[in-house]
Amino acid sequence: MAARASAPRWLRALLSSATGWFGVIVVVLLALTAVVSLFWMPFDPMLSDIRGRWATPSWPHLLGTDGTGRDILSLLMAGARTTVFVAVGSGIVATIVGILLAALGALTARWMRETVAVLVDILIAFPVLMIAMMISAVWGGSLWVVVFSVGIGFGVSIARVTRPELRRVQQSDFVVAGRASGLTNGQNLIRHLLPNVAPVFIVQLSWSMAVAVLAEAGLSYLGFGASLTESSWGLLLADLQRYIGVHPLTVVWPGLAITITVLGLNLLGDALREATDPTLSRRAAQVHLPEAIA
Known part of the structure; x- marks a missing residue:
């Protein structure tokens, strides 16, 4: 109980939904899978076994094998590293670009x-996937x-x-007071502005990371993303979809991994927005106040 009481309010609100x-x-499962795959996987994801190709889910291939006998579970674990790299990397780049442009604007x-x-x-008129495809056409496909x-x-x-x-936040009294006390624009940005726009920023960033996972899978599927020597859920989906009429179950696993990851990132962003937005907390308190008084 003491540990729960000492937890931040936003964390308690996040875990209450x-x-x-x-x-x-x-x-957490995605991150753990990516970390574990660095040290251990059931099989080498690039190891082919022609005699064991198209094996159904059973021991030792828990999710079966593909047309060259590669273990699908190992391919998914290796692809999790690519997914984490793209989501985190694009999130960092989007954070830097977004904060810089927003502050300048x-x-x-x-x-x-x-x-x-x-x-x-x-810039916003150009679709992200089109920009990625144009850059890939010049510099070659890579993560x-x-x-x-x-x-x-x-x-x-x-x-x-x-x-x-x-x-909007810049016109608030506490920002004006901070400026009057001698704070520079940069100090006001870090101390007052960014914390107050964090809920909006967080939900946009989580959505961006979710779409980055989809973009990587789609670009790899089209041949503009990960190279053939790298593991990617999009590449695996492209390899297996040709045999969907004969071995439909094999296509389910990479598609399910992409779907659950994107859904989890989107829902986490929504939950974080609700947990960190002070206006939502005040509204909830106003709703429950009459009940408490009664």
Whole structure:
């Protein structure tokens, strides 16, 4: 009980919802699978065994094998590393780009704010997948291309949503008081502005990471993402979908992994927004206040 009482309020609120629990479980399992795959996997994911191809789920191949005899469970575990790398990498790039553009578009001189607003409107008109495909056509398909193209694309989207929130919070009394006490724009940004726009930023970032997983799978499926020497759920799906009429069960596993991961990231973002948004907490308190008085 003492440990639970000392936990932050937002963490208690996050774990009190079913969606928050589901998102946390999915993200933790994904991270654990990626870490465990660095040290142990049932089989070498690139080891082919022609005599054991298209094995049904049984021991020792718990999820069966593909057309070359590779263990599907090992392929999924190795692909989890790629998924974590792309989600975290694109999330970091999107965070840097989003905060930088939002700050320039909210805290600088008028001419800079208008320039950034026009630049964001221009960049957001280009679909992320199209940008990634164009970059891949020039530089070749790789996970780094996916990370930077998806990160920059969704960083622009984050900046477009976060910039108006920064402008709104900037007019608050506590920000004005901080400026009057001698805080610079950068100090105000870190101490007051970013914490107050965190709920909006978090849900956008989690959605961006979820779509990054889909983008990596889709680009790898089309041949613009991971190379053939790397493990990817998208590549595995592309290999197996040709035999869906003969061995439909094998296609289920990578598709299910992608679906659950994207769903978990989206639900975790929604739960975090509800747990960290002070306006939602105040609204909930107002709803329960009459009941408490009664």
